[in-house]
Amino acid sequence: MMRDRFLRACRREPVDCTPIWLMRQAGRYMPEYRKLRERYSMLEIIRAPELALEITMQPLRSFDLDAAIIFSDILPPLESMGVEVQFVKGDGPTILHPVRSGEDVERLRVPAAEEIAPYTQEAIRLASRELADRLPLIGFSGAPFTLAGYLVEGGSSRDFALTKKLMYQEPAAWHSLMDKLSQLVGSYLQAQAGAGAAALQLFDSWVGILGPADYRDYVLPYTRRAIGMAQGSGVPVIHFTTGTNGMLELIREAGGDVVGVDWRIDLGVARSRLGEGVAIQGNLDPMALLAPLPYLRQQAAELLRQADGHPGHIFNLGHGVLPATPMANVAELVDFVHTQSSRG
Amino acid sequence: MMRDRFLRACRREPVDCTPIWLMRQAGRYMPEYRKLRERYSMLEIIRAPELALEITMQPLRSFDLDAAIIFSDILPPLESMGVEVQFVKGDGPTILHPVRSGEDVERLRVPAAEEIAPYTQEAIRLASRELADRLPLIGFSGAPFTLAGYLVEGGSSRDFALTKKLMYQEPAAWHSLMDKLSQLVGSYLQAQAGAGAAALQLFDSWVGILGPADYRDYVLPYTRRAIGMAQGSGVPVIHFTTGTNGMLELIREAGGDVVGVDWRIDLGVARSRLGEGVAIQGNLDPMALLAPLPYLRQQAAELLRQADGHPGHIFNLGHGVLPATPMANVAELVDFVHTQSSRG
Numbered sequence: 001m002m003r004d005r006f007l008r009a010c011r012r013e014p015v016d017c018t019p020i021w022l023m024r025q026a027g028r029y030m031p032e033y034r035k036l037r038e039r040y041s042m043l044e045i046i047r048a049p050e051l052a053l054e055i056t057m058q059p060l061r062s063f064d065l066d067a068a069i070i071f072s073d074i075l076p077p078l079e080s081m082g083v084e085v086q087f088v089k090g091d092g093p094t095i096l097h098p099v100r101s102g103e104d105v106e107r108l109r110v111p112a113a114e115e116i117a118p119y120t121q122e123a124i125r126l127a128s129r130e131l132a133d134r135l136p137l138i139g140f141s142g143a144p145f146t147l148a149g150y151l152v153e154g155g156s157s158r159d160f161a162l163t164k165k166l167m168y169q170e171p172a173a174w175h176s177l178m179d180k181l182s183q184l185v186g187s188y189l190q191a192q193a194g195a196g197a198a199a200l201q202l203f204d205s206w207v208g209i210l211g212p213a214d215y216r217d218y219v220l221p222y223t224r225r226a227i228g229m230a231q232g233s234g235v236p237v238i239h240f241t242t243g244t245n246g247m248l249e250l251i252r253e254a255g256g257d258v259v260g261v262d263w264r265i266d267l268g269v270a271r272s273r274l275g276e277g278v279a280i281q282g283n284l285d286p287m288a289l290l291a292p293l294p295y296l297r298q299q300a301a302e303l304l305r306q307a308d309g310h311p312g313h314i315f316n317l318g319h320g321v322l323p324a325t326p327m328a329n330v331a332e333l334v335d336f337v338h339t340q341s342s343r344g
Numbered sequence: 345m346m347r348d349r350f351l352r353a354c355r356r357e358p359v360d361c362t363p364i365w366l367m368r369q370a371g372r373y374m375p376e377y378r379k380l381r382e383r384y385s386m387l388e389i390i391r392a393p394e395l396a397l398e399i400t401m402q403p404l405r406s407f408d409l410d411a412a413i414i415f416s417d418i419l420p421p422l423e424s425m426g427v428e429v430q431f432v433k434g435d436g437p438t439i440l441h442p443v444r445s446g447e448d449v450e451r452l453r454v455p456a457a458e459e460i461a462p463y464t465q466e467a468i469r470l471a472s473r474e475l476a477d478r479l480p481l482i483g484f485s486g487a488p489f490t491l492a493g494y495l496v497e498g499g500s501s502r503d504f505a506l507t508k509k510l511m512y513q514e515p516a517a518w519h520s521l522m523d524k525l526s527q528l529v530g531s532y533l534q535a536q537a538g539a540g541a542a543a544l545q546l547f548d549s550w551v552g553i554l555g556p557a558d559y560r561d562y563v564l565p566y567t568r569r570a571i572g573m574a575q576g577s578g579v580p581v582i583h584f585t586t587g588t589n590g591m592l593e594l595i596r597e598a599g600g601d602v603v604g605v606d607w608r609i610d611l612g613v614a615r616s617r618l619g620e621g622v623a624i625q626g627n628l629d630p631m632a633l634l635a636p637l638p639y640l641r642q643q644a645a646e647l648l649r650q651a652d653g654h655p656g657h658i659f660n661l662g663h664g665v666l667p668a669t670p671m672a673n674v675a676e677l678v679d680f681v682h683t684q685s686s687r688g
Contacts, residue, residue, distance in 0.1 A: 159631065159666070160631075161631065161634070161666075161668070164629075164631045164634075164635075165634065165635075168631075168632075168634075168635035168636060168639050169635065169636060208608065209608075210608070210629075211607040211608050211609075211627075211629050211662070212608070212609065212610045212613075213610075213643065213646055214629070243587065243608065244608070245589040245590030245591075246589030246590075246605075246606075246608040246609030246610070246613070246614075247589075247608065247609065247610070247613075261590075262590075263555040264552065264554070264555050264556070264587065264588070264590040264591065265555075265556065265590030265591065266556045266557075266590070266591070269556075269590070269591075270590075283555075285508075285554075285555050285558070287503065287504075287505065287508045287512075288512075290505070290508075290509065290512075291508075291509075291512035291513065292512060292513060295512050299557065302557055318555070322503070322505075324505070
């Protein structure tokens with residue numbers, strides 16, 4: 001029987017207890033993950049559907065989670081635009097030839113849905129088949145702005161100076177870039193739903209570098225378009241951002257059935273600013289999983305109190321699980337959230 | 345005659361036009377600053393009141409600013425607690441022996457006011473004398489949390505893991521550390537007012553790493569105490585933070601005559617969340633100073649529109665001036681703000 005409390009919460013329907021899953025729930029904090037990573041690089045795993053499936057399943061064997069999320073990364077889909085992505089050890093992913101001009105943008109192709117990270121689409125088919133009668137599977141994509149940031153900077157950045165430079169100095173090139181990326185993201189999310197994903201998450205992890213006026217003028221229409229395309233496939237969409245607590249209303253305006261918030265806001269405050277028409281996902285500080293258990297429990301209880309029994313709440317961290325996290329603490333958190341919020 | 349529109353705005357009194365100064369208005373973007381830095385290290389300049397005075401005055405010769413801010417850094421005051429601070433080239437300032445345990449905290453002394461960065465106090469005396477009949481001088485200090493972050497991490501950090509670890513695992517040591525730091529900061533701000541500073545700014549640049557519950561429990565009482573001590577000297581206090589747009593109400597609760605906000609919030613939204621009893625400083629994206637002039641002017645005009653002619657608005661950036669900023673753009677911004685907001 002399908003455990004559907006996660007999907008019910010996405011739709012703001014009553015649930016037996018608050019569902020919980022964790023961003024980066026499959027990752028370096030698990031010995032079985034590290035073991036596989038000794039033999040295969042990140043990209044090798046992502047490109048081999050059977051390996052991606054294995055890692056997707058790992059956290060489900062140890063924790064009573066309410067959703068799986070396909071193991072992949074936000075950058076590989078860019079390869080279908082004609083971009084070369086490299087995962088340099090220790091340095092994080094980089095773009096071999098960053099996009100810095102109108103000509104660079106022009107060279108980017110808009111691929112057909114089936115060309116976009118086909119190995120991840122296949123991994124979703126495998127995982128959703130394996131999970132079908134038990135748990136929903138989440139597919140995901142980077143949001144247009146975060147992907148644009150990677151493409152322009154060539155990798156991570158502190159201030160996104162080059163991205164903002166393109167935006168301010170070559171607005172036509174910027175809008176063309178975002179237009180192409182919103183098509184890519186929309187098609188890719190649709191394809192994942194078609195392959196069996198029961199929900200989709202859009203990661204706009206870097207958009208918090210922008211002020212509200214820039215977000216509204218240079219980003220919002222493209223995020224809205226990608227989310228609209230994804231919602232066309234009939235599955236709920238989670239819109240996750242960080243650093244946007246000064247403009248949550250605009251994030252809401254850009255769309256999503258669920259808004260994912262970082263840990264730097266009270267959930268009750270977030271609810272009142274977002275309104276009743278949307279579910280909320282979040283938002284424990286990932287660092288709380290490294291704290292002593294009494295503190296961890298107290299923080300989790302406080303979040304449940306802030307969510308106030310509202311059915312449209314999915315418990316999660318405000319960002320991904322940290323590598324130093326003890327597995328026992330994750331197990332404790334998952335069980336605590338279920339028990340503490342039980343409405344049975 | 346004293347140009348007092350900055351101080352009037354701090355007190356929310358009517359002004360002839362919106363006052364403007366810029367965080368890090370003396371800095372690497374100015375050739376005369378870089379020239380002096382070729383001969384002297386950061387610490388050498390800070391410790392030599394005549395040199396600190398010279399750098400404090402540099403931006404006033406080029407721009408029609410409404411306030412000066414004493415040239416110093418937030419770390420030197422920590423030396424009076426018995427801490428060794430190093431400025432390593434390219435690496436930013438570091439703490440030689442980080443504070444990681446209750447014993448480390450116990451060893452920190454609480455100095456008398458006159459022992460805290462006496463060279464900066466002397467530089468304030470020199471600068472306020474030189475400026476007395478023209479412009480107000482701002483003194484400043486790091487806030488207890490940001491100083492604690494430096495002390496514990498030993499330098500900058502991405503996630504402040506060690507700081508949060510101390511907070512969660514040794515709360516008694518944490519509270520003792522914050523108690524000592526709030527005394528240090530309060531005394532130091534008082535001493536700067538005594539030396540001639542006409543206003544004081546508290547920089548809590550890193551506190552945006554905390555969620556609201558942690559801020560309330562582990563930080564707010566200490567910030568409030570430091571601000572209260574500073575206000576006892578009779579000069580207005582600006583409370584500046586970044587990344588706290590999810591909990592601005594708590595920042596307000598911690599105190600200050602002026603709240604300084606980062607660029608990631610609409611000023612009108614900030615005003616309605618902070619209420620009428622406080623002035624607001626901010627909040628142009630520092631990156632806008634690197635954009636073409638039409639964009640820069642448009643953004644500045646938009647901020648003035650958001651501030652809506654409210655007398656309690658001090659124009660500033662949402663963070664410090666970036667090294668790549670063209671001086672001509674700074675001049676243009678300062679003049680544009682004055683002209684555009686003129687109520688004469």
